[in-house]
Amino acid sequence: MLIESVILAAGLGTRMKSELPKVLHPLLGQPLLWWAVRAARKAAHRAPHVIVGPEFQAEVSTPDEELHFVIQHDRLGTGHALMQAEGKLSDAADLVLVTSADMPLLQAETLAMLIETQTQNAGPLTVLTTVAEDSRGFGRILRNDEGRICGIIEQAHATPEQLAIRELNVGAYCFDAAWLWDALPRLVLSPKGEYYLTDLVEMAASAGLAVESIACCDPDEIIGVNTRVHLAEAARAMQKRINHQWMLAGVTIIDPTNTWIEPTVKLKADTVLLPNTFLEGRTAVGAGCRIGPNSLLRDSLLADACEVSFSVVEGAELESNVDVGPFAHLRSGSHLCEGVHMGNFGEVKNSTLGAGVKMGHFSYIGDTTIGEGSNIGAGAITCNYDGERKHTTLIGRGVFIGSDTMLVAPIEIGDGARTGAGAVVTRNVAPHTLAVGAPARAIRKLEPRE
Numbered sequence: 001m002l003i004e005s006v007i008l009a010a011g012l013g014t015r016m017k018s019e020l021p022k023v024l025h026p027l028l029g030q031p032l033l034w035w036a037v038r039a040a041r042k043a044a045h046r047a048p049h050v051i052v053g054p055e056f057q058a059e060v061s062t063p064d065e066e067l068h069f070v071i072q073h074d075r076l077g078t079g080h081a082l083m084q085a086e087g088k089l090s091d092a093a094d095l096v097l098v099t100s101a102d103m104p105l106l107q108a109e110t111l112a113m114l115i116e117t118q119t120q121n122a123g124p125l126t127v128l129t130t131v132a133e134d135s136r137g138f139g140r141i142l143r144n145d146e147g148r149i150c151g152i153i154e155q156a157h158a159t160p161e162q163l164a165i166r167e168l169n170v171g172a173y174c175f176d177a178a179w180l181w182d183a184l185p186r187l188v189l190s191p192k193g194e195y196y197l198t199d200l201v202e203m204a205a206s207a208g209l210a211v212e213s214i215a216c217c218d219p220d221e222i223i224g225v226n227t228r229v230h231l232a233e234a235a236r237a238m239q240k241r242i243n244h245q246w247m248l249a250g251v252t253i254i255d256p257t258n259t260w261i262e263p264t265v266k267l268k269a270d271t272v273l274l275p276n277t278f279l280e281g282r283t284a285v286g287a288g289c290r291i292g293p294n295s296l297l298r299d300s301l302l303a304d305a306c307e308v309s310f311s312v313v314e315g316a317e318l319e320s321n322v323d324v325g326p327f328a329h330l331r332s333g334s335h336l337c338e339g340v341h342m343g344n345f346g347e348v349k350n351s352t353l354g355a356g357v358k359m360g361h362f363s364y365i366g367d368t369t370i371g372e373g374s375n376i377g378a379g380a381i382t383c384n385y386d387g388e389r390k391h392t393t394l395i396g397r398g399v400f401i402g403s404d405t406m407l408v409a410p411i412e413i414g415d416g417a418r419t420g421a422g423a424v425v426t427r428n429v430a431p432h433t434l435a436v437g438a439p440a441r442a443i444r445k446l447e448p449r450e
Contacts, residue, residue, distance in 0.1 A: 003115060004093040004177070005040040005048040006085050008197075009033055009101035010072040012053070015227045021055060023101040025231060028238050029262035029280055032225055035104035035238075037067050043111035044097050049088055051081045077194025079187045086181050093177045095119070098197070100171045102225045104234055105241075110221060113214055114174045123210030124179035127152070127201065128172035130216045136224060138168035139198055141213070149211040151202035157191065169198065170222050179204075259292075268304070286320070295325070303338075316348075319355075337372070354397070366390075371397030371415065379404040396431065398449060416448055 013022025023033040033050065040048040049068045056069060070088050072081045082098060089096065095118055097111060110128070118126040127149065129141050135155060140162050142151040152169045153162050183203055187195040204211050216222055220237040224230065242263060243256040250269030253259050258275045261267075266284040274292030279285070283297045286304035291297065293310065300313045303320040311325035315332030324330065324342045333350035336342065340353045343361040351365045354372035359365065364381040367390050380401045382393045391409035395401070399413050402421040407413070414431030424438040432446045 001094045001119065002090060002092050003044040003095045003097060004046060004089040005044040005097040005099070006082060006089070007033070007036050007040055007048050007050045007067075007099050007101050008078055008081050009036070010051050010053045010075060010081050011102065012075070013102075013226070016231075017228070021053070022225065023052075025225070027104050027225075027231065027235055028242070028260065029264065032104050033101045036099055036101045036106070039106055039108040039111055040097060040099055041066070042108035043115060049085050050101070051084055077190065077192075078197035079184060079195030079199065082180075082197055083184050083195075086184070089177075096175045096177050096180055098173045098175065100224070103171060103222075104225065105221045105223050105237055106170075106172060106216075107218075107221060110216055110218075111172065114172060117212055117214050118174035118176070121210060121212045123212065124176040124183070124204050125200065126174045126212040126214065128170040128216055129213045130168050130170055130219075130222050131166050132168060132219065132222065133166065135163075135166075135168055136222065137226070138170065138222075138224075140165040141167040141169055143167075144205075148205070149201060149213055150205040152198035154190075154196065154198065168222075170216055171224070173197070175200075179209075254292075274309075300330070360403075365393075367409065368393040368395060370395040371399065373397055374399040374401070376401045377403035377405065377421070381406055383408045416446060418446060 009023045011022060016022050016025060024031045027035060037048055047067050049070050051070050051072050054071055054073055070084050072084045095115060097115060099106060114126055114128050137155055139152045139154045140158055141149060142153055144150045183200055187199055190196050201211055223234045223237055225234050239260055242261050243253050243259060246261060246267055247253055251267045252272040255275035259273050259277050261279045264282055265279045268287035270287050271285055271289040276294045277292035278296045281299035283300050285302045288305045289302055290307045295308050295310060296312045298314045300315060301317045303318060305321045306318050307323040309325040311328040313330040316330040316334035318336045319338040321338055322336045322340045325344060327344045328342050329347045331349035334348045335352040337353060337355040339356045342359045345362045346359055347364045349366040351368040353359060353370045356373045357370050359376040360378040362379045363376050366382050366384040368382050374395055383406055384390050384393065393407050393409045394412040396413055396415035398416045400418040402419045402423060404422045405419045406424045408426045411425060412428045414429055416432040417429045418434045419425055419440060420436030423436050423440040425435060425440040429435045432448055433442045434444050434446055435442050
């Protein structure tokens, strides 16, 4: 059986009070639309068709294997939006799943149940419903004396008696494809001047055709986003869902209400996340790590047994047994090899610190390669920018950089060399040589250390 899916995403979202289209507002690092696309694709096993407004013209012209854009130039309601998909979907489709981009918490499993119910339905459609005291602006499900669904009334047009109905239309449907394309042109304009998709329910029922339903029992799934208040509510619910999944997978989260993990993050068992930890983007954390409190990891890779406390790590890679912080900043291109220690108030950018390097506090390392076993003293910095260009610093193995040393790049410090406290190094230092002063000068050779 071939199933196509359509996501309605052309609404202006005026209540968001934003120049950004509503469906592009981020929810845990991903646009609202991303969540709807992921669920629909998993349920239907095909790339969905997304109905968008004309402001998406650039996206429409960009090929994307994950979804297909269809423009609704005139916003004349949900029924009209779905009409735009006719001819875009496969002619061989048996069923059409229809969802909305502003319902990011609907799960693929729920949509799969909706599809499965329709495959058993002799009638043309199945509706997703819920029972709740808070209507959230949803339309009401109307049933006849036999308990069969006979219509859906939008909240704006409902009578007081209808408003008292607690069974709500969530806004997800599965249609028999042939019936759908025949019925859509027969929709009539509503009092608001729109073609309502929900009118198809009454059309089917009036013809004596069975309209089935399944109930969504998880209150979080029916959180729709129309305002920034709703967006925050959805983010909290998604945070709870993601954290719950990771805890079941063996990750310890000390305070789940104050730990934020984006859906693209990967974690391994026995890692501990402390309060106020934020894991974003393509971050991957190995086993037995300890992250936080008050730390941010973005687009970074951490191997096993790393520790990061009160620090920011962006676009960096940490090998195993690395400890960072507190109050450290790793910037893009940083690579800390096994066993590196990076102390408090340090910053590293676009640099590699070899195995076992010790980088004390209040230091800055930029555009630098440091050999294994070297020590960077407190307050030492690489002066890598001359006002026009960045320059590199090479520090060999087993080097000792004294406190408050300034390494003026481009420069190379040989294996086993040392600098005195406060040295301003403007020339290369040969291996196993001590350099002191400002500007630094070599004063003696050193015995190689084991």
